[in-house]
């Protein structure tokens with residue numbers, strides 16, 4: 267409909283004209299891109315706010331320019347601004363009248379500037395923004411009193427970012443004028459004290475205090491808070507006010523990387539779902555305290571603040587039974603702590619627990635029966651502890667109906683309850699690496715499920731997909747060890763003497779994608795039926811050649827390092843190169859004269875020879891070279907070249923001798939003459 271489109275085109279032209287006219291009257295064009303009513307003027311080296319933008323612009327982005335001062339008249343024409351972003355300028359101050367009176371601005375980003383220089387003027391300017399909701403002041407070298415000035419009477423502020431400044435101490439007055447505040451980011455400051463700082467912010471839900479110098483969080487009574495991040499501080503004590511007869515709204519508590527010695531003293535009523543405590547020194551002390559002497563142990567801790575005010579916190583320090591309300595906890599991360607045991611009732615209180623991460627602690631025994639895990643448990647990681655015993659009765663195992671991921675690697679297990687794995691129906695991944703556990707031979711079928719056994723029957727565990735048995739000291743494997751299984755991942759590396767044969771893995775030919783056979787004294791295994799195999803580790807096996815059966819597979823990753831390979835035949839290399847993505851081949855005594863495979867892998871851009879700088883080869887004279895650095899002369903043609911090589915050396919040698927002779931003759935004629943003279947001066951006898 268050309269008749270109808272004409273007027274709209276005309277209108278558009280008019281609009282463009284109205285944008286252009288003011289700019290034409292100015293020497294430089296507007297360095298901004300307009301998208302509807304938003305002006306994008308980022309990364310433009312602008313020294314001022316550009317003039318000539320449409321009056322009704324509602325968003326102005328001026329990030330990463332060279333604006334030092336926001337002048338009284340800078341925004342004179344833009345009275346409809348809703349969002350202004352000035353991050354990454356050299357902004358030192360905003361003049362007091364820059365926003366005029368009662369400006370409608372709601373979102374102001376001033377991150378990465380130098381507002382510590384002119385914070386007084388700036389604070390006056392901010393007073394003109396009664397509707398400001400979002401303010402980013404991060405990375406401005408602001409100190410305590412500057413912040414206090416800047417934040418006065420920002421009564422509508424909901425979101426405030428003060429991260430990466432130089433704030434050391436907060437008190438009741440710091441944020442008292444911000445009744446609407448919901449989210450506050452204070453990470454990466456120098457905070458060591460936050461005395462009652464948030465009592466005037468009844469709506470604060472998310473508080474980030476990460477990367478500061480806080481030594482403790484005591485008398486914690488912020489019932490309104492939903493997320494508290496106090497990770498990466500120096501916190502030794504977290505004590506919530508216990509007397510409160512009120513439910514805390516806290517759902518996520520992050521105390522990662524602190525100095526906690528005790529499990530946090532949590533509120534007695536809370537909705538805590540995620541507790542992150544990794545990298546602390548948490549342990550339980552109840553087991554240490556003898557009832558007889560324990561009564562006289564101190565139970566109160568006193569904290570003083572900078573003003574000398576005393577907080578006297580009483581907590582049942584040595585009593586294991588007091589953990590506050592953990593009934594809603596779903597994730598508990600206790601990695602890298604000092605936990606030796608779970609106190610009675612500790613686990614069973616967490617009726618919603620899905621993930622328990624205990625990697626790197628000091629657990630010695632795991633009594634699954636007494637711990638009382640809930641049926642919602644999904645992942646249990648007790649790797650790298652000191653476990654020598656796992657105890658479980660049939661009933662307890664059957665209750666773990668949702669356990670899917672179990673990691674017990676790096677312990678000292680020698681015995682496990684016979685039915686441990688087969689009773690847990692949804693188990694998909696088991697890691698038993700670096701324990702001493704064999705695979706049961708077919709005769710002893712480990713039927714008595716309660717008695718401990720030093721080997722595991724894996725057969726017929728249909729739910730299991732990933733099985734890791736690295737370094738378990740497995741010496742022998744019954745032929746039908748994996749019958750009835752549908753494993754996609756099988757890791758058997760570091761079991762020297764295992765001598766895997768094709769027959770052992772027969773049951774897995776249709777499913778296996780990832781197979782680890784490094785250092786297993788692997789024999790000639792026929793890989794050709796494993797048509798799903800993508801990842802294969804056959805390193806450290808003294809192999810003299812790559813198994814031919816690999817060639818038809820669609821391998822993505824091959825680790826054949828530390829074997830006895832002298833070459834990979836060009837035909838094999840040609841069929842592997844198009845499929846492989848990652849290959850490890852260092853630690854083999856390759857023959858420098860048969861390195862066509864190397865060049866083939868090197869020129870195939872999709873192949874990443876991860877350790878290529880460490881691939882070495884030897885020439886016929888047993889001299890070792892870095893493959894890829896030298897192109898060595900080899901074979902029949904090489905003998906010929908060696909001949910020419912020697913001839914060249916001889917020629918250079920003769921040339922050298924010749925030049926020297928000429929030098930002696932030309933530059934030392936006198937010496938020669940002298941000798942001749944001397945000789946001739948000698949008195950003759952006649």
Ligand SMILES: *[C@@H]1O[C@H](CO)[C@@H](O)[C@H](O)[C@H]1NC(C)=O
Pocket residue numbers: 338361362363364
């Ligand atoms: C900006 O306005 C404020 C308040 O009206 C005034 O005190 C100040 O002198 C003005 N700055 C300049 C450079 O005119």
Ligand SMILES: *[C@@H]1O[C@H](CO)[C@@H](O)[C@H](O)[C@H]1NC(C)=O
Pocket residue numbers: 393418419
């Ligand atoms: C902030 O508001 C209070 C109460 O409305 C008022 O007394 C005070 O003067 C204001 N502060 C500034 C710096 O305007």
Ligand SMILES: *[C@@H]1O[C@H](CO)[C@@H](O)[C@H](O)[C@H]1NC(C)=O
Pocket residue numbers: 377404405427428429430451
């Ligand atoms: C606050 O600012 C910092 C640095 O500018 C940024 O990394 C962080 O994501 C911001 N915080 C939030 C909650 O957006």
Ligand SMILES: *[C@@H]1O[C@H](CO)[C@@H](O)[C@H](O)[C@H]1NC(C)=O
Pocket residue numbers: 453474476495496497518520542
């Ligand atoms: C806490 O803050 C740190 C650092 O900013 C961050 O890495 C971590 O993910 C945060 N934790 C949560 C639970 O958001």
Ligand SMILES: *[C@@H]1O[C@H](CO)[C@@H](O)[C@H](O)[C@H]1NC(C)=O
Pocket residue numbers: 511
């Ligand atoms: C706590 O609240 C409950 C019910 O809301 C009430 O029964 C109980 O007496 C209160 N306890 C205290 C110490 O206030």
Ligand SMILES: *[C@@H]1O[C@H](CO)[C@@H](O)[C@H](O)[C@H]1NC(C)=O
Pocket residue numbers: 553555556557
């Ligand atoms: C301490 O006493 C309680 C009951 O009074 C008892 O259950 C517990 O085993 C005793 N602990 C020690 C270490 O004796």
Ligand SMILES: *[C@@H]1O[C@H](CO)[C@@H](O)[C@H](O)[C@H]1NC(C)=O
Pocket residue numbers: 558559560561562
């Ligand atoms: C506890 O302290 C009191 C007073 O100092 C002392 O009489 C008592 O024997 C102590 N109790 C124990 C079990 O050591």
Ligand SMILES: *[C@@H]1O[C@H](CO)[C@@H](O)[C@H](O)[C@H]1NC(C)=O
Pocket residue numbers: 573575576
């Ligand atoms: C803490 O000290 C301040 C200043 O010295 C005082 O105003 C306040 O009342 C004290 N608070 C307590 C709880 O003692």
Ligand SMILES: *[C@@H]1O[C@H](CO)[C@@H](O)[C@H](O)[C@H]1NC(C)=O
Pocket residue numbers: 566578579580
């Ligand atoms: C601290 O609290 C404990 C237990 O309530 C009390 O025995 C002690 O006297 C208190 N200390 C101070 C200094 O208030």
Ligand SMILES: *[C@@H]1O[C@H](CO)[C@@H](O)[C@H](O)[C@H]1NC(C)=O
Pocket residue numbers: 633635636637657
């Ligand atoms: C494991 O816990 C159960 C239940 O509390 C208990 O009966 C059993 O004796 C415990 N086993 C060991 C070896 O402590």
Ligand SMILES: *[C@@H]1O[C@H](CO)[C@@H](O)[C@H](O)[C@H]1NC(C)=O
Pocket residue numbers: 641642643644668
């Ligand atoms: C088991 O896990 C599934 C999926 O994560 C979940 O939907 C189900 O509620 C869980 N069962 C129990 C008893 O928690």
Ligand SMILES: *[C@@H]1O[C@H](CO)[C@@H](O)[C@H](O)[C@H]1NC(C)=O
Pocket residue numbers: 625649650673674675676695696697734
């Ligand atoms: C089990 O834990 C160990 C040590 O923390 C880790 O290296 C390994 O990757 C984990 N296994 C699985 C299957 O995630």
